[in-house]
Amino acid sequence: MSVSVKSSETFEFTPENLEWAKGQIAKYPEGRQQSAVMPLLTRAQQQNGGWVTVPIMECIADMLDMPYIRVHEVASFYSMYNLKPVGKHVIEVCTTTPCWLRGSDDVVKACKEELGIGFGETTEDGEFTLLEVECAGACVNAPVIAYKEEYYEDLDENSTRAFIRGIKEGKVPAAGPQVNRFKACPMGGPTTLTDYAPADLTSGGDK
Ligand code: FES
Incomplete structure (x- = not known):
């Protein structure tokens, strides 16, 4: 026998978000509607000021005809879902090995x-x-x-401080590399296949 205990609070998508959610669900074939759980959680989190509540997960579970615990498993696994209230600006610092080898300790220090x-x-x-x-x-x-x-990349202590101060002053720096390189190209521009590289990349490229 299964026992379902629901929270006393409720959650409803706004009419606009509900229409959007129905569109997401309709993308999947009959019987596969649960595949829409992540976009629905994301939109609900945005509607709720940046975090996901139990009533939100219950609402989405009902909409997708899936057990509440399955929605909770998704929401608690991915770090992009917040299960408690967060501030207006959420700063997520990656500290996994490649970032650590490239100086994330300095980024963390600057943020803290x-x-x-x-x-x-x-x-x-x-x-x-x-x-x-x-x-x-x-x-x-x-x-x-x-x-x-957005991602802010190639950070060091100084650019991280500038990034945080920029947010405080309402002047968020442009996303992407915070050094002089285009996307993931080498610093100073391409080093191979240069005959085929657009002129603006061979000269160092945009930030
Ligand atoms: S380790 Fe992959 S982005 Fe930080």
Whole structure:
């Protein structure tokens, strides 16, 4: 016998988000609607100020006809879902081996000193939350911070301090490498197949 105990609070998508969610669910064939669990969790988290509550997971479980615990398993596995309230600005610092080898200790130090908090903590004014995450999948540009669905890459202590101060002043730096290189190209531009490289890359490229 299965026993279902639901929380007393409830969650509802806004009409606009509900329409969007239905569109996501419709992308999957009959019987595979559970595949929409991640986009629905992401949209619900955005609607709820950056974190996922039990009523949210229950609502999504009902919508996708899946056990609540399965939704919780997804939400608790991926670091992009927050299961407790977070600040307005969530700073996720990767400290996995490639980032660590490339200086993530300095990035962590700069974040902690600029914000006055440790990992898993939120500043008293509710502005910043600092999180430690596993590989963000951008190792070639290590070390990396994820912020508002963008990556800030090739960081060092100074550029990390500038990044945090920029957010505080409402002037967020451009995402991507914080050194003079284009995306994941070598510093100073391509070193192979240069005959085929666009002119703006061979001269060093954009940031
Ligand atoms: S180890 Fe940091 S992005 Fe992969």
